[in-house]
Amino acid sequence: GESVGLHLPTLSVQEGDNSIINCAYSNSASDYFIWYKQESGKGPQFIIDIRSNMDKRQGQRVTVLLNKTVKHLSLQIAATQPGDSAVYFCAENPYNQAGTALIFGKGTTLSVSS
Amino acid sequence: GAGVSQSPRYKVAKRGQDVALRCDPISGHVSLFWYQQALGQGPEFLTYFQNEAQLDKSGLPSDRFFAERPEGSVSTLKIQRTQQEDSAVYLCASSPRRQVGGYTFGSGTRLTVV
Numbered sequence A: 001g002e003s004v005g006l007h008l009p010t011l012s013v014q015e016g017d018n019s020i021i022n023c024a025y026s027n028s029a030s031d032y033f034i035w036y037k038q039e040s041g042k043g044p045q046f047i048i049d050i051r052s053n054m055d056k057r058q059g060q061r062v063t064v065l066l067n068k069t070v071k072h073l074s075l076q077i078a079a080t081q082p083g084d085s086a087v088y089f090c091a092e093n094p095y096n097q098a099g100t101a102l103i104f105g106k107g108t109t110l111s112v113s114s
Numbered sequence B: 001g002a003g004v005s006q007s008p009r010y011k012v013a014k015r016g017q018d019v020a021l022r023c024d025p026i027s028g029h030v031s032l033f034w035y036q037q038a039l040g041q042g043p044e045f046l047t048y049f050q051n052e053a054q055l056d057k058s059g060l061p062s063d064r065f066f067a068e069r070p071e072g073s074v075s076t077l078k079i080q081r082t083q084q085e086d087s088a089v090y091l092c093a094s095s096p097r098r099q100v101g102g103y104t105f106g107s108g109t110r111l112t113v114v
Helices: none
Strands: A004-006 A010-014 A019-025 A032-038 A045-051 A056-058 A062-067 A072-077 A086-093 A108-113 B005-007 B010-013 B019-024 B031-037 B044-050 B053-056 B065-068 B075-079 B088-095 B109-113
Touching (some): A019 A086, A019 A108, A045 A062, A045 A072, A072 A086, B005 B088, B019 B088, B019 B109, B044 B065
Antiparallel strands (some): A019 A072, A032 A086, A062 A072, A086 A108, B005 B019
16 A cells, blocks of 8 residues: 555664664655654654655754655754654655645654763 | 643543543644554544544544544544554644644543553
């Protein structure tokens, strides 16, 4: 079926390293993608989004890259901190329409050791 | 309020019991979503409201699930005759207008059916 998936369920890094979290999507018509961070016991928190007419978008310490050719999405976190430890989900809006459901991947657990 | 508030935070129900989960969205937010998140999985869409109108309920897993938002603000998700497979975190999210993604999630209600 059409879904968003992730390459690795877990990622462990040292404090100060750069982290890269990957996501593959299957719906080539998807036009809008979001990365969420979910800490234990909390709801998903918006990090950054990107539309399909862009290849790259930068935020504060985070960068999202979109490769439409291979249907791949990645989240780069610079100078990873212990507070970045969480589960990260990519999500897509396959219809690029307000009021339609996001499809979430299974998530990657990022563990940052100091 | 400052964020999306959900109550109760935890709910333990005996199999066959009815439960009601409440969501208080951010004041003035038009769009409201309910998602179900099983342990170790990404959130899955249940239903969507625009103001008081339920525009999409395609994700509700069975007719035991019912959601309402009668005055376009507070929403209630009701599950009748709960079963063990209903055990999950139920997340509510809202956004200020009909926008594509990027909405604010609550911390969820963790439902355990025993």
